Structure formats: structure tokens, C-alpha cells
Amino acid sequence: MPRRTATLLASTLLLIAMLCAGVLIEVPYAEMSPGPTVNTLGVHDGDPVLRIKDEPGHKGRPKEYDTSGHLNMTTVRVTGSEYRMTLLGALSGWLRHDSLVVPYKTVYPEQKSAEEVDQENAEEFSASQESAKVAALKELHIPTSSHVVVGSVAKDAPAHERLHAGDVITAVDGRPVGKAESVGKIVTRHKPGEKVTFTVIPKAKVRAAQEKGKKPSPRDARKVTVGTTKAKEDGRTVVGITTALGHSFPFEIDIKLADIGGPSAGLMFALGIVDKLTPTDLTGGKFVAGTGTIDDNGKVGEIGGIQMKIIGAREKGARYFLTPAGNCATAAKDKPKGITLVKTSTMDDALSSLKKIRSGRTDRLTRCRAG
Template sequence: MPRRTATLLTSALLLITMFCVGALLNVPYAEMSPGPTVNTLGSHDGDPVLSVEQKPGRKGRPKEYDTSGHLNMTTVRVTGSEYRMTLFGALSGWVRHDSLVVPHETLYPDDKSAKEVDQENAEEFSASQESAKAAALRELHIPFSTHVIVGSVEKGAPAHHRLHAGDVITAVDGIPVSKAEGVGKVVTQHKPGEKVTFTVIPAAKAKAAQKQGKKPPADDAKKVTVGTRKAPDDGRAVVGIQPAVGHTFPFDIDIKLADIGGPSAGLMFALGIVDKLTRTDLTGGKFVAGTGTIDDQGRVGEIGGIQMKTVGARNKGARYFLTPAGNCAAAAADKPDGLTLVKTSSIKDALGSLKKIRTGRTDELTQCKAH
């Protein structure tokens, strides 16, 4: 066999072998890509994304104004926990603009099952809705009440089956608590192994009262004794709960959006609520999208998958993207053409930027810059 023919045949066999290896060899990575983007001012699956209704038995109804334009929340689509990426798949994802390849454990930590990850995302999504409502009503100067609740209970912890998510905590060891951090301050004064007494209003009774726009009834409070254990990181006493803040709003704000998880839609939900409850048309008919967590005080936090969200927003038609300050550099480093990235640190920032957008003063916007 001539040497040239042998060389070509060897090279072909090597290429075939490399192709087979690349097609069959699994690598520990997952893929993120642009997910659906939904207008919080519009409808989804036939229902309004945001709607306002009066509590049963209460008179009057908050005025809901007409809106225009878009205030789109954005999402990221991720491969499932059982998906096994091939080497070729990873290489393809790394070179594509509309895909992001990340270590599998980034999306699915080894110490959590896929079900636990889904549950955590669902809880974060629910909590983000409550924070969005609180931030919006605070911005509109509409009063509401707050209280400390059990946000979540760790499985197998001393509090498991003793306390339940949604229980309202009024006192710990007889000491009244008005802030979530106050719970931990009392618990950690104990030594691991000692017992703590919680005064709580059961979640079901608290929820029934809140549906009527009433504060959780103090007469329904009961005392629950819970043991403590040593925290694995610093040895302090813990009971295995995550305290959170609950709210009693003067009217129902219904958010209907299924199959979405995580806290990153908080900012856009808050802006959608403000738009519907104020006479001002916030967008002026413009297409604005965005992302970001939000807390009760209206502070905006950074999120994951920012590049995929900007791509998804631009593909849908967005011209402006409200970007958490902490994500600005990463977003600007790979900005889709035709999309203006607006730096946003709070709901006040966002409302100020929307005013500039609807009045045509876009040259005054604080835009994200790549470092």
C-alpha cells in the first residue's frame, strides 16, 4: 500500500475514532439556553399574569389601570438532572452564542436530589412573589402588615414535624420577635441539645385570616417546644428552620405563572404591579424586559444565567433590559445587538429608568459597561 494512501487511511480512522468518542463520551456538564419570556402586563395561557381583587367581606376594590407596552420577565431553560451531555455537545455549546455550558453540579448539587432542587426553586419563586408585592405596595405608599413566619423546615432537623412552613412565629422563649433575624438571635443563646419554646400561630389559621385581610389571630397561638442540635459549620445551636417574613395585604394580588422557578422574576413582578395600580403608563408602549431578585425594601439582587436572559429578551423583541447591578459586567461583555442594558439596583432605579424610556430621554440612562 502506497505511503500516502496509508497515511490518509490512518487519518480517516483517527477521525472516525475521535467522532465516535466525542459522540459517546459523557462529560459532567449541563446546558443553559434562553427560556420563555412573559409580559407581566399581559396574559399567559389565557389568564392575566397579574390581577388585583378585593378580599372577601371587604368593601371597595383597588383601581386597576390600563397598561401598554411590555414589562417582560425572563427565564433560562436548563437540561434535566438526568441529561448526560456528550463531549461534542459540550464543545458545540461552548462556541454557540445562545447556549451556556456549566458544570452539572452548578444546577444539581450532589447533596440534593432533583426533587429537592425543584422544591427549592418553587419555594424561592413563591417567596419572590410575596417580596414583589411588598416592594410594589411600599413604593405606592399602600400600608400592609408584616410578621415573622417559618419559611422552610429542614428534613430530619429537630423542628421537623414540630414546626411547619407558614407558621407565624410571635415569640421565642417568651421574647416577642418582629424580624426574621430575631429568631436566630434567641435560638443561638442556647447550647446544642437544649430546648427552645416557640409561640406560633398555625399556618392554616394564619392563612385563613390573611385571605380576609386580617392579621394572624393571636388567640390561636400555641407553644411548641423544639430541641436543638449543633450546626455543622460553627457549632452553634440550631433547630433547622429558615425564618422569613410574611405579609397581610389589604387586597389580593394574584400572580398566575406556572412551571417557573427561582427568585429572579421579582423585580419585573413588582414593576408590573406598580404599573397596574398607578395611573401612569410606565413603559409608554415600549418593549422593556428585565430580571433580578427583589426584597421587601425594593432592593434588586443579581441572578444566574444573565447572558441567556438577554438573548431571550432580544429575540422576543425587547429594546431595553433592566439589569441587576451585580450582573452588569457579565451582561455587557456579551450584549445582543440592539439591546440597551440598564443598570438597576432598586425598584426606584427601575422606575426612574422607565420614566426616561417613555419620555425619550434614553441618553440619560445608566447603562451597563463591561470591565
């Protein structure tokens, strides 16, 4: 066989072997890509994303105003926990501008199951809705009240089927609690195996009161005795619940958006609520998208997958993107053409930026700069 033919054959076989290896070899990575983007002022799957519910005979509901334009929340699509990326898939993802390849453990930590990750994302999404409502109503000077609630209950824990997510905890062992962390402090004073008495208002009673624009009534409280056990990780005495700070509002604000997880829509939900409850049209008809966590005081926090969210927003038509200050440097390094990244640290920053956008004074916007 001529040397040239042999060399060509060997190269071809090597290439085939490399391609086979690329298809068969699995690598510990996951892929992010732009996910759905939803207008918080609009309708999704036939229902308004945000709705101020009108209860019969309830006089506390404020007027809901018409809105225009877009205040889009953005998401990231992530490969599933069972998906195993190949070397070829990773190389393809690294070369595409609309894909982000990240270590698998970044998305699915080794110590957590896929179900636990999904549950955590759902809880964070629910908590972000609560904080969005609080931040929006504070901005509008509408008073709210807070209380300690059961955030989640672990399976097979002593509290399972005794306490339920959404129950309001008013006292533990007869001691009133006003902060979420107070519950754990009282529980850990017990030895594993001892009983703890919780005074709770069941979530059904809480929900009924909130739908009428009222606070949960102490008259609906009941005592629940729960056993304790030892935490596997550090030996602490626990009952198997997480706690959080819940809120009561003077009227019901319904956020209807399924199959979304995580806390990153908080800012856009808060802005949507303010837009619906004020006569000022916040966007002036413009297409604004954004992301960012928000706390009860209106502080905006950074999130993951910022590049994918911006790409997804731009593809849908967004011209302005409210960007958490902590994400600005990364976001500005490789932004799509035709979209302005607006640096946002607080709810007030966002509202100020929207005022500049709707009035056409976009030259005064605080823009993200590459670090």
C-alpha cells in the same frame, strides 16, 4: 498498501475514534439556554400573572388600572441534574451564541441533591414575590406589616409535621421575636435533646386573614413544643427549620406563575404591581423586559445567566432590557442587536427609565457599558 492510502486510512480511523470519544466521554458541565419569558402584565396559561383580588365586603382594595405593552420577566433553561454532558455536546454548546456551558457544580452544588436545589429555588421564588409586593407598595406609599415565618422544614427533623412553612412565629420560649435571626439565637441556647416552645399562628389562619386584608390575629396563636437535635455541620442545636420575614398586606396580590424558580423575577413583578395600581401606563405600550432580584427597600441585585435572558427577551420582541448594575459589564460584551440594556440599581431607577422610554427620551437612558 500505498503510503498515501495508508495515511488517509489512518486519519479516517483517528477521526472516527475522536468522534466516538466525543460522543462517549462525559464532562462535568451543564448547559444554560434562553428560557420562557412572560409578560407580568398579561395572561399565562389562561390566568392573569398578577391579580389584585377583590374580597366581598372588603373596602381596602385600590382600583386596578388597565395596562398596555410588556414588562416581561425572563428565565434560563438549564439541563437537568441527571443529564450528563458529553465532550461533543460541550464543544457544540461553546460554539453556539444561544448557549452557555458552565461547570456542573455551579448549577448543582455537590453538597446538595437535585431535590434540595429545586426546593431552594422554589423558596427563593416565593420570597422574591413577597419582596416584590413590599417594594411595590412602599413605592405607592401603601403601608404593610411584617412578621417572622417558618420558611421551610427539613424532612426527618424534630420540627417535621410540628411546624409548617408559612406558620407565623410570634414567640419562642415565651420571648417575642421580631427578626428572623432571633429564632435561631433562642434555639441555640438549648442543649441538643431539650424541648423548645414555639408560639405560632398556623399558615391557614394567616392566609385567611391576608385574603381579607387583615393582619394575622394573636387570638389564633397556639403553642407547639418541638424537640431539638445537633446540626451535622457544626454541632449547633437546631429544630430543622429556616426562618424568613413575611408580610401582611392591606389587600391580596396574587402572583400566579408555575414552574419558575429562583429570585430573579423580583424586579419585574414589582414593576408589574405598580403598573396595575397606578393610572400611569408605565411602558407607554413599549416592549420592555428585564431581570433582577429585589429587596423590601427596592434595591436591585444581580443574577445568573444574564446573556441567555437577554437573548430570550430579544427573540420575543423586547427592545429594552432592565439590567442589574452588577450584570451590566458582562451583559454589554455580547448583546443581541436591536435591544438597549438599561442599567438598573433600584426600583426608582427602573421607574425613571420607564418614564424616559414611554416619553421617547431614550437618549437619556443610562445604558450598560462593557467593562
